[in-house]
Amino acid sequence: MKKAIVIGAGVAGVASAYMLCKAGFAVTLLDEKPAPAMGSSHQNGAQLSYAYCDALASPSLLAQLPGILLKRDPAYRCTLQADPDFLAWGLRFLINSTSARFSNNTLTLSRIALRSHALLLELLEKHPIEFDYEINGKMLLYPTLESCQKHAKILEQKRQQGFQLSVLTREEATVIEPALAHYPDPIASVVYSPGDAAGRPDVFCQKLVESLQHEYGLKTQFNQKVQRINHTKDRATGVSFRDSAPLECDTLVITTGQSCDLLPSKDRSLGDMWPVQGYSFTADAHPQAMQTSITDVKRKLVFAPLGKELRVAGLADIGQHRFQFMSHRFETLMQTAQAAFPHFFGEDQGPPKRVWSGARYVTPSSQPIIRRGSLAGLYLNLGHGTLGWTLSLGAAEQVAP
Numbered sequence: 256m257k258k259a260i261v262i263g264a265g266v267a268g269v270a271s272a273y274m275l276c277k278a279g280f281a282v283t284l285l286d287e288k289p290a291p292a293m294g295s296s297h298q299n300g301a302q303l304s305y306a307y308c309d310a311l312a313s314p315s316l317l318a319q320l321p322g323i324l325l326k327r328d329p330a331y332r333c334t335l336q337a338d339p340d341f342l343a344w345g346l347r348f349l350i351n352s353t354s355a356r357f358s359n360n361t362l363t364l365s366r367i368a369l370r371s372h373a374l375l376l377e378l379l380e381k382h383p384i385e386f387d388y389e390i391n392g393k394m395l396l397y398p399t400l401e402s403c404q405k406h407a408k409i410l411e412q413k414r415q416q417g418f419q420l421s422v423l424t425r426e427e428a429t430v431i432e433p434a435l436a437h438y439p440d441p442i443a444s445v446v447y448s449p450g451d452a453a454g455r456p457d458v459f460c461q462k463l464v465e466s467l468q469h470e471y472g473l474k475t476q477f478n479q480k481v482q483r484i485n486h487t488k489d490r491a492t493g494v495s496f497r498d499s500a501p502l503e504c505d506t507l508v509i510t511t512g513q514s515c516d517l518l519p520s521k522d523r524s525l526g527d528m529w530p531v532q533g534y535s536f537t538a539d540a541h542p543q544a545m546q547t548s549i550t551d552v553k554r555k556l557v558f559a560p561l562g563k564e565l566r567v568a569g570l571a572d573i574g575q576h577r578f579q580f581m582s583h584r585f586e587t588l589m590q591t592a593q594a595a596f597p598h599f600f601g602e603d604q605g606p607p608k609r610v611w612s613g614a615r616y617v618t619p620s621s622q623p624i625i626r627r628g629s630l631a632g633l634y635l636n637l638g639h640g641t642l643g644w645t646l647s648l649g650a651a652e653q654v655a656p
């Protein structure tokens with residue numbers, strides 16, 4: 256039996272381990288953290304946003320850039336850095352902000368997402384794991400007709416790809432999702448994708464790992480930081496750690512989220528990705544809270560129902576290389592959520608149960624790096640940016656040899 260090693264047990268790594276197990280490999284999954292999904296996957300926005308995989312670089316973001324740089328939009332903080340990697344990333348991001356590139360990047364992501372959804376349904380038939388997964392649809396709330404109409408062309412292109420998408424009035428949307436009655440601001444139109452879903456990525460990873468251990472004999476090693484990739488002149492042969500014996504393999508998949516020093520230099524390029532920090536909190540759901548995932552386009556906030564809880568995520572802080580939890584930024588998230596739905600997040604609701612911050616490693620095109628590496632037997636599945644949970648299975652399928 257051929258041996259495979261997967262480095263990184265976030266959503267991308269666990270999905271890759273699943274695909275390799277199915278393909279008949281003896282798989283070992285490694286992570287420096289003590290359990291699966293302790294990195295960017297941990298408490299993310301939880302939306303399985305198949306029909307809305309829009310690339311970050313776009314003409315509309317470009318139009319907002321002056322306001323972002325002047326800190327007029329609380330959702331963004333951009334700290335310019337004199338770092339060649341940051342400058343290269345920024346330049347490549349701007350190049351991807353044209354209308355043609357935005358469409359192309361978005362439609363590529365949508366294809367991976369469509370496949371991801373089909374693969375998740377297939378996975379759940381065989382591994383009926385519980386992770387508060389519900390297909391309750393998603394709604395994008397647009398403040399003005401103009402802001403919605405800008406997306407008319409891409410909506411039509413996504414429909415042609417097979418997505419179910421409709422444009423509703425506020426009244427029509429409120430019949431489907433009564434929680435919208437509590438939204439205080441004007442909503443000009445709502446884009447509704449009934450096939451979209453939400454679920455807990457951390458619980459999914461933990462339960463799928465358990466299931467793969469049981470079903471396929473998946474081996475795991477946590478608290479194990481990989482120090483080095485071992486290789487011959489042209490083939491990856493395994494990995495080394497600081498304190499324990501090296502492991503050998505025929506296939507090595509890197510799912511460390513970000514481009515890192517482990518990669519051969521030929522597999523890294525200047526500005527290939529940059530961290531965009533975000534925040535989330537999880538609270539007990541108010542009895543009248545939304546059952547549908549909601550994205551507030553004006554405030555750039557996402558709301559996802561998770562059983563009896565509600566996850567809220569947002570903010571995009573760009574520029575810092577190392578991220579830390581900034582209380583004032585988390586406060587901004589709380590205040591923005593309260594402004595969007597005061598009825599659900601008022602002071603009488605008490606503090607959130609869990610707060611979190613993580614980084615989305617975003618490539619200039621928003622397309623993850625899913626490809627063979629420069630060594631035979633080496634595969635990369637990195638840079639999933641804002642959508643790694645949604646894309647995880649579709650991306651992993653492409654990487655399984």
Ligand SMILES: Cc1cc2nc3c(=O)[nH]c(=O)nc-3n(C[C@H](O)[C@H](O)[C@H](O)COP(=O)(O)OP(=O)(O)OC[C@H]3O[C@@H](n4cnc5c(N)ncnc54)[C@H](O)[C@@H]3O)c2cc1C
Pocket residue numbers: 262263264265266267268285286287288291292293294295296297298299300301302303304479480481482510511512513515517531532533534535557568569612613614615616636637638639640641642643644645646
């Ligand atoms: C605030 C926020 C909200 C988000 N909301 C959504 C959403 O609603 N829907 C969606 O689809 N996506 C969302 N995302 C994006 C999504 O969370 C990420 O794209 C995804 O988690 C990336 O997964 P990953 O497996 O690539 O990386 P990670 O989850 O970071 O996993 C990488 C793993 O590699 C391990 N590792 C790294 N180096 C080593 C080493 N040398 N040795 C051993 N282990 C190593 C790390 O410990 C880590 O566990 C959000 C992200 C953020 C920050």
